[in-house]
Amino acid sequence: MKWGAFSFGRMFNRIAQGHRLKKEDQTSGDLPFVMAGITNTGVVNYVSNLIERFPANSITVDIFGNTFYRDYAFGAGDDTGVYWSTEKHYSKAVMLFLAAAMRKSLEGQFDYGKKLRSSQSLNLKMMLPVKNGEPDFAFMEKFIPEFMRQLVTGVEHEHVEKVNAYLAVTGLKDCTLTAEEQKAVDDYTHVVRMDRTKLEAFRLETLFGMATRGKRLKSADRIPGSLPFVTAGEKEEGVSAFIGNDVTVFPENTTTIDMFGSAKYRNYAYGADDHVAVVHTENLPKNAAIFVTAAIHKASYTGKFDYGRNFYAKDADDLVISLPVKDGEPNYDFMALLIAAIQKLVIKDVILFAERRIAAYRKAICS
Structure with missing residues (x-):
């Protein structure tokens, strides 16, 4: 695979900064409001204020370089830049690849002493796979779904291994009550x-x-x-x-x-x-x-x-x-039997909880 450097400004024709909205001025609503930080991918509140709604299929980069893909409409604070394109229709897979490439290029460069502003980022560059001198979008389209599939498979395999190991340690073959x-x-x-x-x-x-x-x-x-x-x-x-x-x-x-x-x-x-x-x-x-x-x-x-x-x-x-x-x-004898049953029920609940999380994980990253 050949790689090339491409500027943020070349990949996105729309680059904007969010708008300041103090916490005390935020009114409750259903619009995700994004600010700098990694907790909950930067979503700090859901608001109904009359602010600019940035489109789904966008990428946000905050003042510290934290980068997230957004597949939903949202508002953003003035510490967050938003990147999207109205000239080219990038698929979700391509946007996820671009977000990862941007994150990689920005890693460790920005902090409180040196904050990133979207207006200063047009000439910043990310490394992308190329074909005939242009970004290889076909490769990105294939790579992301396969990466996601392997990621979910790995999580599922780890879950199965942990369950089997725990059952072995506890001397149980399964969680079915006699x-x-x-x-x-x-x-x-x-x-x-x-x-x-x-x-x-x-x-x-x-x-x-x-x-x-x-x-x-x-x-x-x-x-x-x-x-x-x-x-x-x-x-x-x-x-x-x-x-x-x-x-x-x-x-x-x-x-x-x-x-x-x-x-x-x-x-x-x-x-x-x-x-x-x-x-x-x-x-x-x-x-x-x-x-x-x-x-x-x-x-x-x-x-x-x-x-x-x-x-x-x-x-x-x-x-x-x-x-x-x-x-x-x-x-x-009754006490021993009851504890054996409770142990199985607890393990079963943990397994079901983990399986629900894996299902949600699969839906979230593979949809």
Whole structure:
């Protein structure tokens, strides 16, 4: 492919600057109003003011060189230049190619200290494919749809790979509920949630023995290593460091409650500081332990505990949680089944959400 330099003024016979319209003067309407910036491609408002309406199939370039193709009519502020042609009918594909070429040519050249004005841009040049010394519009027409197709294909492939990887990690083949899982969801929805007598209260110490309190390990004394070290807080699930110190290692499949009462399930071995209480759920099936963690969090994270009054291991021992029962005992099989179903439903919702986004993406860039 041969390339040549072509001025903005040669490619567009209409180059104009937008008009100043203060924010306080903008009246609500349906006309997109474009100003300098990349957020929402520069569309800052929808207005009804009597201002110049620039035509669809135009390109905007703001004072910083940010370049966007517009396939709709719009208004523009005085910090935005508009480029279009009334002499040549450029297709959407060609205009997209030109916008990309302009963006490439302007990259890094303009900022607050050196602003771009459309009146000064006529002799600025972009690089375009050429044939017989002229812009090769036929190539641009073919290139853009193929580029868009490959772009969408890449996004779809990435989505499929992520879904498959997540299913593999979670040990799932698909997101279809089994008959038992569907029944568990129905039972919980229509029986447990609506009839509180199906839940019974249990003291945490009675179920799992006394909770264990972690031990203080100052930041300065922590040796880098591979053991997750849990402290109070929500950031990174409370994991503040990975250490190599000789500390008590708590087993996976247990629940931590920090000094604020926030409970979290841990599917890995870890250390913990003195602001963390460990509830020994390790003998439960994994999904049942997750259910119990949710029940603990509901009972402990109520706003009762803060910097002035910390949650300690003794508070965990006295904590009362509500669980589904069978013959008067916690029904861990039901809990495990319900969490397995919820996991599938959540993954299914994420997949459907991603598929809707991909469909919208395909429609937006391939139409």
